Amino acid sequence: MKKINVKKLFDNGITYLVLLTVSFAFCFPVLWLLLASFSKTGSIYSFDGFFPAEYSLDSFRRLFNDTVMYNYPKWFSNTLLIAVFSCLFGTILVIMTAYTMSRFNFRGRKMLMKITLILGMFPSFMAMTAVYILMTHFNLINQHWGLVLIYSAGAPLGYLVQKGFFDTIPGSIDEAARIDGASGFMIFWKIILPLSAPIIVYTSLTLFAWPWSDFILPRLLLKDRDLYTVAVGLMSLGDDEFSRFSAGAMFIAVPIIILYFGLSKFLISGLASGAVKE
């Protein structure tokens, strides 16, 4: 009995040591960037050593108050709008596609799987010209909906991840429901969806985070400064705007972290716990 306890204690010790190391490795660079935005000069470049000598809230104050040229609050709400809707539509499309590809057997399915796998491999920056011209024809330049459209339309291409997840849900569950007379849609809605919480969380988090850091597409499609997303806006800041840049960059993380904490309890509630609840 005692022997096991020692072993367990040792195991716990190692576990927490690794945990601390990992957390430090992830936290430190972020903390470093974060402190830069709170430093008095607002720049990582003016530090002596790793951390600033003096702190102030000036960078953030300017970020939100001085909006004549760089309207960060507007950019932020633009991005929030785009991210929310892209995440919503994108998640629905990906989940439905993945579910269908996992559960239905139809002609051309395997072909479709092969094609979609390799479609994503095309070096994409050269296709941007085509996207731009298409969007001018759809009259979607300077329109946030244009971006939502592209992000949502592009999302299903990544369905293989979610399909892999659905492939691990036992088919016996659907069959039982089908015998009970549930339709394809009902099975999906009532039975599969509740079991898919972790993968939905993963999907929506990645789709939500995408518009926050993408600056290639919005730069291509949004010309008006007031319509910018945060990433494009930050990249358009002048050389002399370090402080705003780092403060603005750090603030992007806020909605993503909030979303994570809001969803984190679903991340682990998978099949096992779901089945118990039933």
Added chain:
Amino acid sequence: MVLLLKNCNAKTIASMLVMGAGQLLYRQWIKGIIYLGVQAAAIIFFISQGALMIRDFITLGTVEGNAWHGTPGDNSVTMLITGLFAIIVLIIYFSLYITNIKDVYETQRLAESGKKIPGFFEELKELSDKKFYKTVLFIPILGVLIFSVLPIVFMILVAFTNFGGETVPPALVDWTGFESFRRVFSLGSFAATFLKILGWNILWAILATAFGYFGGLGLALLFNKKCVKGKAFWRAFPILAFAVPGFISLIGFRFMFAAGGPINQMIVNGGGDVVLFLGLNSTWLSRGIGLLVNTWLTLPTSMLLATGILANMNKDVFEAAGIDGAGPAKQFVSLTLPFVLFATTPVLITNFMLNFNNFGIFFFLRGGFISEGYFLASDTDLLINWLYRLSIDNNYYSLGAVISLVIFLITSIISLDVYLRSDAYKKEDIYR
């Protein structure tokens, strides 16, 4: 098909001429009108614009614009794309046309065998059940067709034109066949650099994927351990890194490792000499740092995914294994790993490809150099960076398209091969 042609009746033939006519004759009013509407819309589209789009696609324009004189002229690139769009519409039209014939033929068979012809709403119901996949896949496929396939086909077509250099709109672009291919492959100085970069590119993609993937899996398992209290809290640290946009982290890391960055300041204060981590001659040091930074960036996503997948793993199997006396290491190798690998093979492949084509990492981290023995490339450049330098810095779009095609062929062959061999493809239902 032949059977259909042999056996079809007049009503079916009517649908071959006018879409929906047969359906109307069978008194399927709503469906008939929809098909009829499709045909009418298609004809109107082609008369008003589509036909011109296809013509322009073939000629790529005949009148060169001169903005100084206010003459807009033809824009070859726009014509290439709108032409493609019209061709896609044509393909969609023909597939609907064929569906229309098949549909009416099926109705004919039902009528001939004396069964009841389903009404519109019964068929709609069918679409939410057995043919659920048709309903669901329609929108994603349309979206992917327009925003992913069309641009890629555009790119492939560009390889067969002289688009680029000085031949950009308003100048007229022409179809040139395999001329661009000939030019790329006849460059002597090209081959050596290509092979060197390809070698490093493959090594990079393997290492980067392995680090990111197994690191993420390891983290997920670590956080899943029973003894870890406050899982959501610990998991939040990698999420922090995920929440900061990648390009910003990269700019930060670049400065961290710079000659005047904080790490070097510490080294100098400690009495050491400045280390040029990302300098001109620091080939392997830069590559190593690139790998570390890339792992830092990709780990959180794969951790999230692995956590989600693990949540779905049947815990009974584990308990059974634990009873049989399997140690944690054995459990991992024989149960966890195959399960996770099964569910995430496509992710592994996708990540491999994303890393293979990881444009940003060295672009932001190290900036531009030309290394000794490389043709206009640096020793950390991946094929995509080289492609960017060759094509975008110089605007040689058609040549860039040729190189893209080559990269695409290599990556897609590797990944298709791996995918087709994997359990995820061969035995989709092994865990069902």
Added chain:
Amino acid sequence: MKKRILVPLLVLSTHFLVITGIILGAGRINDEAPAQKIEKFTGVLERDITLRVLENDTALRQGYFEELLNAFNEEYGQYGIRAVDANMDQYLDLENDGPFGFGPDVLYQANDRIMRYALGRHVQPLPIEQLDCYPHIEEKAWDAYKITIDGQDFYLGAPVNIQGPLLFYRKSLLPDPDVLESWNALYKFSLERRENGEFGYMKSLIDAYYSLGFLFSYGGYLYGDNNTDMEDIGLAMGDAERGANVLLKLASVMDERCVDFTITQISYSQFASGNFFATMTTPDVFTLFVDELMAVGYSREEALAEIGIADVPKLPLSGDLTEENPELIPARLMGGVNGFAISSYTNYPNAALAFVDFATSYEMVMLRNEMLGIVPARKDAAENVGELAQTINNNLKEGNIVVMPSLMGQVWTPAETFFTDLANDPFRKIADQKFTTPKSRIDALQKLSDQIYDAIHTLR
């Protein structure tokens, strides 16, 4: 049996033929009327319109642009012309935005940008003789916007300000004005400061925009025939290796930080702390020095008084910075001319021209100088704003500011690689040093020229 299959086949082919017929038939319609040449500058102002103007960010931030718009609108409001901020990124993409109607009507850009747009005729040639500023601007400045097609000269922009590098230094640390006279003196002073653990002149040497100038000063050039002949890359020509030698010596009074970008980014704060004495940059970052000085406790007035700005020091003819009493030659550095241009896609060319005329008027240029500290391209304005402006105007006239060519895309990477390697040399072990002899420097410069040549011509 055969007949049964024939009917549907016939019908199918009819359908197919009809569709093909529609596509071929409708595709044959010739929808284009023969192109007509339109004379844009008729002299008749368009009325009741809104003119979208793109200015640079500094002008926006310092409030100059607002003043300009207000002044213009006050005068032209009577014609119903209203100028507004185009509200776009200052580095616009006129090639792609213009033809689709998303570009501005009037744009303020550097000459290399404007001339790049000129190649696709995206900016309109201006009837410059009609402009009020025409006689007041040096020919060299107009030349920055000149393109010759079929033997005819076109001018695509109206110069507003001249950009050239200047030396920024701490007045309170200056022991003797002679230090700013020649690079030899500045080098000597920097050596003295190094002995106290401080730095004198500091500048990232891999920044090709500045470092190329040291090669130009000794006869090197980028493209032959006044930067137009891209077949002839001449960075090894003349005594360019002496320029490389100057850079080597400058690197030796700095430290390893000069081989990457760090110095540029830390220079503002290090300048403020007194650790760096001087650096070279263009005037548009002036406010950064002020901000950093204020961060260490200076008041705004004190900060403005503390920052010294001087013309770039003279170089020794021998290329040897250690020489006492050297024969001096002027430095020829890269610079540019910024000004207004009119988009070819504007619907209101005459109103746009009126705006350009207004914005390049004496009063507006003087105001611009007052608010932004720019160096006016108008001689009458330059005469009234101080000695430095005249020096820079003179530098341009004498050819000591080399106007940046529009095709630089293939130059930066090879050049930065070369300068990195060069600046690294003093920090190598003596046995490993690569650039100690003139021959080695000439060879390296020749290699650089070849690389640029390759980058431009391999795929051509």
